[in-house]
Amino acid sequence: MELNDTTDYQGCFVCGQRNPFGLHLVFRREEESIVADFQPREEHQGFPGVIHGGIVAALLDEALGRTSLLGNNQEWTMTGRLEVRYRRYVPFGPLLRVRARLGTERRRMMQAAGALTLADDESVILAEAQGTFLPLAPQVVDTLMQDFPGLRNFMNNYDT
Numbered sequence: 001m002e003l004n005d006t007t008d009y010q011g012c013f014v015c016g017q018r019n020p021f022g023l024h025l026v027f028r029r030e031e032e033s034i035v036a037d038f039q040p041r042e043e044h045q046g047f048p049g050v051i052h053g054g055i056v057a058a059l060l061d062e063a064l065g066r067t068s069l070l071g072n073n074q075e076w077t078m079t080g081r082l083e084v085r086y087r088r089y090v091p092f093g094p095l096l097r098v099r100a101r102l103g104t105e106r107r108r109m110m111q112a113a114g115a116l117t118l119a120d121d122e123s124v125i126l127a128e129a130q131g132t133f134l135p136l137a138p139q140v141v142d143t144l145m146q147d148f149p150g151l152r153n154f155m156n157n158y159d160t
Contacts, residue, residue: 003027003034003066007150014062023059025098027066034066037119038096051090056116060084060129063100064112068133071105076141077133080109084129095119096126109134 004026010018015025015036023044025036038059046052061082068077090096099122100114110133118124136144145151 003029003069005151007148009148009151012062014058023055025059025062027063029070030099032070032101034063034070034100034114036063036098038098040090040092040096042092045092047089049092051092051096053084053086056086056090056127057082057084057129059096059098059116060100060114060127061131063098064114064129064131065133067100067102067112067114068110068135070102071110073105073107073110073135075135077110077135080132080134082129082131084127086127087125090116090126097122103130 004015005012010016012022013019014023015027016022017024023038025038027034027036029035036059040051040055044051044055061079064082065077065079068075095118096116097119098114098116100112103111103113111131112133113130114128115125116127118126
């Protein structure tokens with residue numbers, strides 16, 4: 001199962017390797033979870049020494065959404081709802097880890113949960129999230145992918 005876009009697009013803010021302003025996450029599967037490590041940069045700060053809450057939400061959103069590829073109906077989804085609980089400030093400096101797991105899976109939606117932690121100590125939970133994700137309708141995929149045939153093929157590998 002390929003979790004990362006290596007196509008002609010790669011423009012996603014969170015995972016796009018060709019996005020010069022992006023976070024450049026690379027996802028992997030570890031047992032029944034989706035995981036990525038993130039090294040914050042200076043420009044990701046809100047307050048001095050603290051990662052902006054929007055960056056934290058983006059990390060969690062992307063990881064939770066990707067758990068749809070672990071389910072019975074492997075398909076790409078978009079966020080329907082995301083709830084983030086910031087448990088403590090997210091420090092600038094240490095390597096961070098986002099880990100997400102698939103929860104409830106229904107035909108037209110899935111729910112997932114995850115956490116952002118320190119990479120070297122996952123017991124230090126910085127933020128948690130729960131979300132509901134909905135599959136992309138085929139006509140939406142057609143519209144979005146018209147200029148990126150490689151991305152369309154990548155996403156179609158998971159259609160059921």
